[in-house]
Amino acid sequence: MRKSKTYFSTGEIALWSISVTAVIVSFCIYDRTNYMTLCASLVGVTSLILNAKGNPLGQFLMVIFSLLYGIISYTFSYYGEMLTYLGMTMPMAVFALISWLRNPYNGNKAEVKVNSIGKKERIGMWLCSLAVTVLFYFVLKYFHTANMIPSTISVTTSFLAVYLTFRRSPYFALAYAANDIVLIVLWTLASICDVRYVSVIVCFTAFFANDIYGFVSWRKMKSRQQEANC
Numbered sequence: 067m068r069k070s071k072t073y074f075s076t077g078e079i080a081l082w083s084i085s086v087t088a089v090i091v092s093f094c095i096y097d098r099t100n101y102m103t104l105c106a107s108l109v110g111v112t113s114l115i116l117n118a119k120g121n122p123l124g125q126f127l128m129v130i131f132s133l134l135y136g137i138i139s140y141t142f143s144y145y146g147e148m149l150t151y152l153g154m155t156m157p158m159a160v161f162a163l164i165s166w167l168r169n170p171y172n173g174n175k176a177e178v179k180v181n182s183i184g185k186k187e188r189i190g191m192w193l194c195s196l197a198v199t200v201l202f203y204f205v206l207k208y209f210h211t212a213n214m215i216p217s218t219i220s221v222t223t224s225f226l227a228v229y230l231t232f233r234r235s236p237y238f239a240l241a242y243a244a245n246d247i248v249l250i251v252l253w254t255l256a257s258i259c260d261v262r263y264v265s266v267i268v269c270f271t272a273f274f275a276n277d278i279y280g281f282v283s284w285r286k287m288k289s290r291q292q293e294a295n296c
Contacts, residue, residue, distance in 0.1 A: 070270040073176075078115055081279060082274070085111040085272035092268035093122045096261055103262075106134035107269035114276035117231075118283040120171070120178040125231070132156035142256050142263070145209040146202065146217035147249075150224050154198075158228035165232055171291055181234035213255050220248045229240035236284035239277045246274035 081208075089107040097103060110131045116124030132151040139147035166178040182276035183191070202221040203214075211217050244268035249270045257263040 073119070074115070078118070078279075082111065082115045085115075085276060088268050088272050089265070092265040096264040100138075100262060102134055103265060105140055106131055106138060107272075108267070109134065110269065111272050111276060114273060114280060118276065118280035119176070119189075120166075120180070120284065120287055121176050122163055122166040122178065125159050125166055128159040129156055129157065129163065132159055138266070142260070143210075143212045144217060144252065144256070145211045146206040146214075146221060147252070149202070149205065150221050154221075155224055155228050159234055162228065162232045165234065169234060170296075177287070178234055180236060180260075180284060180291055183230075183233055183235055187233075191226070191229055194229070195222050198222070198225045213252055216248050216252050216255075220245060220252065223248055235289055236281060239280035239284060243274055243277040243281070246270045246277060250274070 073126030086108060089104070089111060093104045093107070108284045109127050113124045113131055116127065118124075132155045136152035136156070139145070142287055148273065167175070167177045169181070171177045171179040199218060199222045203218050206214060206217055206221075223241055227241035227245055228239055250267055251265050253266040253270065257267060
């Protein structure tokens with residue numbers, strides 16, 4: 067506990083605390099039965115605050131969150147979300163964990179070395195995301211996925227997020243923030259049929275706030291690392 071107080075800033079502790087409180091309160095109001103959703107949400111917000119610090123432990127928790135979220139998505143026939151997180155996000159989180167562990171900043175295993183990607187790689191990334199989106203569109207259509215358009219867009223944003231995470235680019239957080247917006251739309255549509263899913267909306271709203279902070283944190287971390295290496 068003493069180390070956590072010095073490792074996390076007051077603002078980071080406040081952000082995590084508010085996120086956790088919002089998740090628990092919304093669960094108590096709208097759900098109160100699906101504890102897997104509560105567990106997934108708490109694991110998710112904790113992973114994001116660690117990711118904002120560039121800590122590989124955040125990627126380990128993301129693997130657990132992806133598994134839980136895939137199961138939750140299956141319960142509402144969001145097969146796109148299930149396939150995306152179990153078949154893409156979770157495996158890529160494992161690769162990202164390995165990448166982060168292999169690239170510590172100055173030997174500090176609690177902080178990854180921030181990376182930059184070139185123009186050619188960015189072009190390749192967008193072409194790959196297009197190919198993945200087209201492929202998943204037909205897969206989702208085959209499984210009669212609910213809310214096809216936002217589900218397909220979610221695949222695109224998820225791929226960009228996991229790729230940039232693997233490559234240790236600060237923009238992974240912005241890609242996840244974009245994905246959060248899509249997921250808020252998806253689960254808002256789901257909550258019309260089942261009010262319990264309002265707690266999932268609150269979860270991804272908290273995720274959005276954490277991902278925006280994560281981008282700001284990584285930009286500062288990149289500047290600090292570059293100045294230290296000059």
